[in-house]
Amino acid sequence: DAGITQSPRHKVTETGTPVTLRCHQTENHRYMYWYRQDPGHGLRLIHYSYGVKDTDKGEVSDGYSVSRSKTEDFLLTLESATSSQTSVYFCAISESWGDAGDGYTFGSGTRLTVV
Amino acid sequence: AQTVTQSQPEMSVQEAETVTLSCTYDTSESDYYLFWYKQPPSRQMILVIRQEAYKQQNATENRFSVNFQKAAKSFSLKISDSQLGDAAMYFCAYRSANAGGTSYGKLTFGQGTILTVHP
Numbered sequence: 354d355a356g357i358t359q360s361p362r363h364k365v366t367e368t369g370t371p372v373t374l375r376c377h378q379t380e381n382h383r384y385m386y387w388y389r390q391d392p393g394h395g396l397r398l399i400h401y402s403y404g405v406k407d408t409d410k411g412e413v414s415d416g417y418s419v420s421r422s423k424t425e426d427f428l429l430t431l432e433s434a435t436s437s438q439t440s441v442y443f444c445a446i447s448e449s450w451g452d453a454g455d456g457y458t459f460g461s462g463t464r465l466t467v468v
Numbered sequence: 469a470q471t472v473t474q475s476q477p478e479m480s481v482q483e484a485e486t487v488t489l490s491c492t493y494d495t496s497e498s499d500y501y502l503f504w505y506k507q508p509p510s511r512q513m514i515l516v517i518r519q520e521a522y523k524q525q526n527a528t529e530n531r532f533s534v535n536f537q538k539a540a541k542s543f544s545l546k547i548s549d550s551q552l553g554d555a556a557m558y559f560c561a562y563r564s565a566n567a568g569g570t571s572y573g574k575l576t577f578g579q580g581t582i583l584t585v586h587p
Contacts, residue, residue: 384573395472395559395577411574412469443513450573456503456561457575459513 356380359444359460366467372431374463376444378424384447385427386457387411387419389440396443402427403450434467441465470495470571472562474578481550482586488535489545489581491560499565502536502543503575507557516558519543521565547583555585 357378366372376385384403388396388411398411400419408419416438418430431438441464445457471494481487493502504516519527519536526534531551535544547554560578564571 386574388577393579395474395579396575397577398574401574441511445513445575447573456505456515456518456563457513462511 357444357446357458357460359442359463361463362461363464364466366434366465368435368467369433372434372465374429374442374444374465376427376429376460378427378446380446380448380458381424382446382448382458383424384450385421386445386447387417387427387429388443388445389413389438390443390462391440399429399442431465434465436467439465439467470497470500470562470564470576472560472576472578474558474560474581476581477579478582478584480584480586481547483550483552485550486546486548487550487583489547489558489560489583491543491545491578493541493543493560493562493578495541495562495564497564497566501563501565502534503561503563504532504534504543504545505559505561505577506554507559507580508553508555513559517545550585552585552587555583557582 360375386401387399390396397413402408402421420428444460447457500521502519506514517529531548557580562576
């Protein structure tokens with residue numbers, strides 16, 4: 354989507370290797386999120402950020418870490434990839450937290466396959 | 469924690485007909501927002517419609533409308549005059565507006581419903 358890009362779009366990696374996915378935004382939004390999408394589960398929150406260097410865990414954070422050193426970049430790292438982390442990963446941004454009720458803006462996703 | 473359930477894994481509709489996608493949610497909160505997102509094969513997540521829980525009036529966006537039943541915790545999406553371009557996965561989502569809650573601000577999604585439109 355305009356204003357938010359994810360890289361790479363596709364990636365195949367081997368079990369046990371580290372993987373970093375990047376999310377970059379040009380909207381200057383404060384809040385950023387990483388979700389994973391799996392059949393039968395919809396999208397589930399992995400980690401989120403509410404400012405530079407301010408991050409917190411979501412409901413499926415085990416095996417993942419994040420970093421946000423600049424407003425525009427939010428990195429998701431799989432320290433040692435496992436087959437259960439094969440998924441489509443979405444980054445999202447929002448201008449407000451909960452009070453304005455705006456829906457997120459999503460990136461176009463990264464399809465990660467761990468073999 | 470809130471949960472969102474979409475009980476219809478797949479739905480189909482004839483072009484120009486009307487279809488309704490179901491969504492129920494579980495929450496103890498009174499302030500929240502509900503959303504429907506569309507995900508076409510391109511994988512892009514597109515916001516279709518939004519509903520504020522404090523509003524009794526159902527939201528409408530062109531051919532898309534919702535039936536929001538707060539007491540029943542139901543939030544269905546009606547697509548009128550279905551078009552081939554409506555074929556996609558549809559997700560229902562909940563966002564807490566309760567500043568004191570642990571779920572505040574985060575989107576919780578249902579499992580999704582795949583909509584097929586037949587010409």
